[in-house]
Every structure is written in C-alpha cells, then in structure tokens.
Amino acid sequence: MAESSTQVRPGGRSAKVRAAVHRAVAELLAEEEAETLTLPAVAARAGVHPTTLYRRWGSTAQLLNDVATSRFTDDLVVPDSGSLEGDLQRWLADVATDVADPDTLALMRATIGSGPAGGCACVEDRHRQLGAIIRREQERGGAALDVESAADFLLGPLYYRAVFTAEPASADWARTLVSTYLATLRTS
Amino acid sequence: MAESSTQVRPGGRSAKVRAAVHRAVAELLAEEEAETLTLPAVAARAGVHPTTLYRRWGSTAQLLNDVATSRFTDDLVVPDSGSLEGDLQRWLADVATDVADPDTLALMRATIGSGPAGGCACVEDRHRQLGAIIRREQERGGAALDVESAADFLLGPLYYRAVFTAEPASADWARTLVSTYLATLRTS
DNA sequence: AAATTATCGCACTGATCGTTGCGTTAGTGG
DNA sequence: CCACTAACGCAACGATCAGTGCGATAATTT
Numbered sequence: 049m050a051e052s053s054t055q056v057r058p059g060g061r062s063a064k065v066r067a068a069v070h071r072a073v074a075e076l077l078a079e080e081e082a083e084t085l086t087l088p089a090v091a092a093r094a095g096v097h098p099t100t101l102y103r104r105w106g107s108t109a110q111l112l113n114d115v116a117t118s119r120f121t122d123d124l125v126v127p128d129s130g131s132l133e134g135d136l137q138r139w140l141a142d143v144a145t146d147v148a149d150p151d152t153l154a155l156m157r158a159t160i161g162s163g164p165a166g167g168c169a170c171v172e173d174r175h176r177q178l179g180a181i182i183r184r185e186q187e188r189g190g191a192a193l194d195v196e197s198a199a200d201f202l203l204g205p206l207y208y209r210a211v212f213t214a215e216p217a218s219a220d221w222a223r224t225l226v227s228t229y230l231a232t233l234r235t236s
Numbered sequence: 237m238a239e240s241s242t243q244v245r246p247g248g249r250s251a252k253v254r255a256a257v258h259r260a261v262a263e264l265l266a267e268e269e270a271e272t273l274t275l276p277a278v279a280a281r282a283g284v285h286p287t288t289l290y291r292r293w294g295s296t297a298q299l300l301n302d303v304a305t306s307r308f309t310d311d312l313v314v315p316d317s318g319s320l321e322g323d324l325q326r327w328l329a330d331v332a333t334d335v336a337d338p339d340t341l342a343l344m345r346a347t348i349g350s351g352p353a354g355g356c357a358c359v360e361d362r363h364r365q366l367g368a369i370i371r372r373e374q375e376r377g378g379a380a381l382d383v384e385s386a387a388d389f390l391l392g393p394l395y396y397r398a399v400f401t402a403e404p405a406s407a408d409w410a411r412t413l414v415s416t417y418l419a420t421l422r423t424s
Numbered sequence: 425a426a427a428t429t430a431t432c433g434c435a436c437t438g439a440t441c442g443t444t445g446c447g448t449t450a451g452t453g454g
Numbered sequence: 455c456c457a458c459t460a461a462c463g464c465a466a467c468g469a470t471c472a473g474t475g476c477g478a479t480a481a482t483t484t
Contacts, residue, residue, distance in 0.1 A: 083297055097433050109271055161270055161349015171400045204393035212359045232420045247451040285463050
C-alpha cells in the first residue's frame with residue numbers, strides 16, 4: 049500500500065494543546081489590540097512553549113485562519129420552520145446575534161486583516177448554510193433563489209454594519225432584512 | 237494671545253517625507269503580505285530613517301489609519317445628474333471601480349485589521365458623500381431618504397463582495413443595485 | 425507489553441523591532 | 455539676512471521575535 053509520509057496523531061495531548069491555544073487566541077483578541085497578538089504572547093497565555101506554535105502554525109496569519117475556520121464552521125444549526133421566510137429569519141437572526149458578540153467580531157476583523165485576499169473563513173460556512181436553506185425550499189417546490197444574490201442582500205448589510213460601522217446589528221433588524229428582501233423578489 | 241504650545245511646520249521637507257511614506261505603504265501593501273508591513277520596512281522603501289516613522293506615527297496601526305483617511309477623503313466627486321437615481325448610480329459605480337482596484341482593497345483590508353473596532357476610515361467619507369446626494373434630492377423636493385438605510389443596502393453588498401468574497405463588484409452591478417433599491421422604496 | 429515515532433519542552437542563537445539621546449538640517453518668523 | 459526651533463538623520467541599547475538542534479514525553483501500532 050502507499051503509506052502516507054507523515055502520519056498525523058491527533059491524540060489527547062495535541063488536542064489539549066490545540067484547544068488551549070485557540071482559547072488563548074480568543075482571549076487575547078478580546079482584551080488586547082490585534083497588534084500585540086504574537087506567537088510568544090499566545091504561547092504564554094496558553095501555557096505552551098512558543099516553539100510548539102512556531103512548528104505547528106508558523107505565523108499568526110495561519111493560526112488566526114485555523115482558529116476562524118474551527119470557530120465559524122458548524123456553529124449554527126440550519127433551522128427548518130416549514131417556510132422559506134421562517135428559515136431565513138431564524139437563521140439570519142442567529143447570525144446577527146453571533147456577530148454582535150465583541151469577541152466574535154474581533155476574531156472576524158483580525159482574520160480579515162491576516163487572511164488571504166478574497167475568500168474569508170468567516171463566510172464560507174455561512175454560504176453553505178444559506179445554500180442548504182435555499183435547496184430545501186426548492187425541494188418543497190418553492191422558488192429557486194440564487195445563493196450569491198441572497199448573500200449579497202442578507203449577509204451584505206449585516207456584515208457591513210458589524211465590520212465598518214459602530215452600530216449594533218440586532219436580531220430584529222435581521223428579520224426585517226429578510227422580509228424586505230423577499231418582498232423585493234415578489235415584485236420584480 | 238494664547239499661543240499654541242507646539243507649532244506645526246508642514247513645510248516642504250515634512251510634506252515630502254509624508255508623501256514618500258504614504259507611497260511606500262501603498263506599494264508594500266500591494267505586493268507583500270500585510271504581516272510584513274513593519275515601520276522599518278516602510279522606512280527602507282520610502283528612503284527615510286525608521287526613527288522618523290516611530291516619532292511621527294508611532295505604530296503601523298496609526299500609520300495605516302493616516303494613509304487610509306487621506307486616501308479615502310475627497311477622492312470622489314459627488315455627481316449632479318439631475319435625478320436621485322442618476323446621482324446614486326454614477327456615484328456607486330465610481331465606488332465600485334474604486335474598490336475593484338487590488339491596491340485599494342489591500343489598504344482597506346489592512347485598515348480593518350489594524351483600526352479601532354467600530355468606525356473605519358474607509359467609509360466615513362462615503363457616508364458624507366451619500367448624505368450630500370440625499371440632501372440634494374431633498375432640496376429638489378424629492379423624498380427624504382435615510383442615509384444609514386441607504387448605506388446598508390448600497391454600500392453593504394458592495395463592500396461585502398469586495399472584502400469577504402473573491403468575486404469582482406463591477407460598475408454595472410452597482411447600477412442595478414441602485415435600481416433595485418429604489419424600486420424597493422417605491423413599493424413599500 | 426514493547427517498539428516506534430509524532431509531538432512537545434528546553435536551551436541557545438541570530439535577526440529584527442522599538443526606543444532614546446544627541447547632533448544636524450531646514451522651514452518659519454523677525 | 456539672522457535667530458529660533460520643528461523635524462530629520464545617526465548611533466547605540468535593550469527587548470522581543472523567529473528559528474534550530476536535541477532530549478523527553480506520550481500516542482499509536484505490533
């Protein structure tokens with residue numbers, strides 16, 4: 049058989065270290081400026097030797113990307129309320145309350161600055177969730193919405209407010225966003 | 237008279253240094269990763285001693301903020317086409333072509349990561365411009381739009397696409413964005 | 425249970441960052 | 455033209471970062 053050259057070993061200790069490092073990143077990002085997020089600082093907070101971070105992640109950008117992907121994947125259950133509007137409203141309200149958390153927002157902003165230009169770990173899973181909701185509506189016999197267009201009009205205003213402005217994006221506002229978006233689709 | 241304690245001196249040399257540093261930041265941000273943007277690196281590219289940067293700006297965050305504010309203020313002329321839809325379409329198309337530039341986008345992303353949470357130098361002037369367009373429509377006798385709401389539905393999808401996704405936001409797409417937004421207002 | 429080896433801790437080193445004191449250059453006002 | 459001083463260049467210094475070799479620990483397989 050063709051054996052893999054490097055055999056991964058995600059056993060107890062590695063998982064513990066990984067969890068401690070992720071928690072340390074979240075804590076430091078919540079209380080300090082993003083500038084001070086260096087690998088030695090994270091290591092000191094996590095109670096881990098700095099060498100481990102240099103070996104496993106290499107740079108703060110890759111570490112932030114890892115933290116963001118594991119933080120923003122499978123964090124929201126896609127609801128099934130029976131109707132498209134209900135599904136979208138519950139889901140977008142959950143997204144709104146999620147990004148309203150200062151810690152989550154700090155992680156998003158840091159990931160934007162460090163991540164690769166184009167495509168951010170913060171929104172990949174959101175698009176998947178939105179696609180699942182739309183696909184279910186299609187299976188119900190409803191209209192076939194475009195995922196990208198829906199993301200533009202639903203996630204666009206929400207993330208814009210969260211990232212660029214200082215105003216909070218409440219769950220109620222997210223629900224009205226869904227209503228006006230669906231109304232626009234009916235009239236056109 | 238009450239004299240100012242520190243007398244500013246924006247003469248030829250300071251302006252030259254400032255311009256060279258700003259240009260160096262733009263160049264490094266366009267070709268390197270945002271991680272490598274340190275004050276010594278900027279100083280070397282600008283042909284200026286690092287001490288000058290430490291004294292005048294202090295940190296990369298403040299330098300980026302300074303570059304962003306001078307880059308995104310008074311960069312777009314607010315058009316006057318006679319109608320609200322024409323004004324918005326021309327203005328948002330200009331904004332779209334602006335953020336479609338990779339260098340501009342890199343500066344935006346770096347500023348988001350380094351800037352203070354809430355309120356970004358990238359959008360402050362955009363809101364002023366949008367407010368001017370809306371105010372002019374009011375003086376014509378037209379409807380009184382809410383600036384924040386208009387920013388949500390116009391700048392929101394545009395900036396969301398630019399920052400979070402890899403897809404380009406074309407000027408044509410920006411124009412259709414304005415049309416659908418105004419159509420939504422008429423039906424409601 | 426023993427062997428294998430991925431992973432981590434430790435000590436050490438070179439490189440770069442951030443800061444300070446001091447002399448020089450060059451705008452600004454008299 | 456001359457005095458004044460803001461702004462810059464220079465050199466030196468700690469502090470911290472980034473990386474490497476080696477031994478110890480513990481997860482995994484036989």
